Amino acid sequence: MKQLVIAERYCLIGHILAKTFGLAGLLLVVPHADAILRLLPDGQSLFQWSVEKSMAGGGVTDILFGLAAVSIFAYRTVGMRLTLAFMLPAVAISLTSELLGTGTGFPFGDYSYLSGLGYKIAGLVPFTIPLSWFYMGFSSYLIASVALNTNKSNWLRQVGAILLGAMLFTAWDFALEPAMSQTNFPFWYWAEPGAFFGTPYRNYLGWYGTSALFMSVAAILWRNPRLNLNRAQLVVPLIVYLSNVAFAAAISLAFGYWIPVALGLIFGVIPVIFLWWMAQPSTDAVVEAATGVVNNPSVKVALK
Template identity: 75%
Template sequence: MNQLVRAERICLIGHIASKAFGLAGLLLVVPHAEAILSAIAASGQNVFQWSVERSMAGGGVIDILFGLIAVSIYAYRTLGIKLWLTFMLPAVCISLSSELLGTGTGFPFGDYSYLSGLGYKIAGLVPFTIPLSWFYMGLSAYLIARVALQTVKPMWLRHVGAVLLGAMLFTSWDFALEPAMSQTSFPFWYWHQPGAFFGTPYQNYAGWFGTSALFMAVAAFLWGKVSLQLKRSQLNIPLVVYLSNVAFAAGISLAGGYWLPVSLSIIFGVIPALLLWWMAQPNVTKPAMEETHGMSVAPVEVALK
């Protein structure tokens, strides 16, 4: 277990560091590339250009892979292999299907295409890293909401509330993400027909909410009546992953002057995530058993070593 925790922390640090370096590159290096080239010797210009191109082409892939591994280890260690896989597989499959449908037909997000920078494209349309990011951000958002509502009754209201709140947190990330990824100096995708909301169609946000709510609902159904008795401290990893991803997108968007989308991301994403995290129980005093018509179901093992 100690080795898993160590690997999880290394990957989480790598995820955050990759975002920090990427943010610095996009805000400081790319906009001033010509000035930097003119200031260095001719012999070093080719090396500089090559390093910038390689970092821009591979940085997003490394960042997402670090996030995937960190959250996967966390889910395996904290929730167990069954709950981890029954969230990851629906999240990846449903989000990939929505992205392929979206890039092919324009539904449900709008008419858009991916550029380079996020890795190999599945069917020549969707980078393989995109559904992976949907998984680790989706699980982070859903767990924060689900654990905060653990004491809500009846049970169906708890599950519905967790799905809706989780999808809201997930979609709020996209308020800051869209301008950063499609409207700034180094875009990762573009809209064939720019929308009314800072270049993004309103339809896109409905697509994000619907897709994330769908795979969260599928996972909630597969998880059944399992009880997630996690401490507040055990939600630190999902919270850090969520906040660091929002911060990365917000930093780029703010540099481009997109303060309103970032404000919406903070109001409907960051602040609710912090409040929901705080609502989680600070301690677990006794093993909790789920009510199922007079029967008890063993709780999920949440030991943290």
């Protein structure tokens, strides 16, 4: 278990560092490339090549580290069965929605991915996109589930966790869309820019509907798993969520898109912190946070 905790922490640090370097590149290097090139008259080709490679590979590295961190965390806290019961529907349903979206325009609108996020499945959707849907969706749903104490057999709690989890997930996209499609180094573009800072309103309905769908499937597959997790055990998904929103918000704010960021704050950051705080504190929280040893016998019983 200790080795898993160490690997999880390294992956989480790598996820955050990759975002930090990517942020520096997008906000400092790319906008001032001409000035930097004038200082490197003998190394212009090398500089241009390094910028293109680092920007193209940075997004992939970032997402893979996020996938690894959340996957290890999920396995360590809820077990393999529940991890796969969330991961497989999340990846399959989000990929299906993305392929439909890039191929037909439903449910998000008419858009296309550029080359900054890795190999494209069917030439349309980068393989990293459904992976990010998984780790951000899992982080959002788990925090909502624990806060609403869905281990009690109450379908209203289950529905509430799905609705809140999908809201948190979609709130991430408020800041993400202008950052990824309206800046100097876009990762996708809209064939017909929408009314909301270049994004069609239907895109957010598509995000909410898709995330609510795979969270609903996961909730059915989980079958009342008795998630008796505390605040200390939810720190990793909280950090993953906040760091991803912060990355998108920093880019959007740099280009003056403060309204989408404000919406992400109102519907994402504030609620997720409140929901995290609703989780029960534990007398073992300090020990668990320091050692990574999870004392969660209820999950073990549910997995038998």
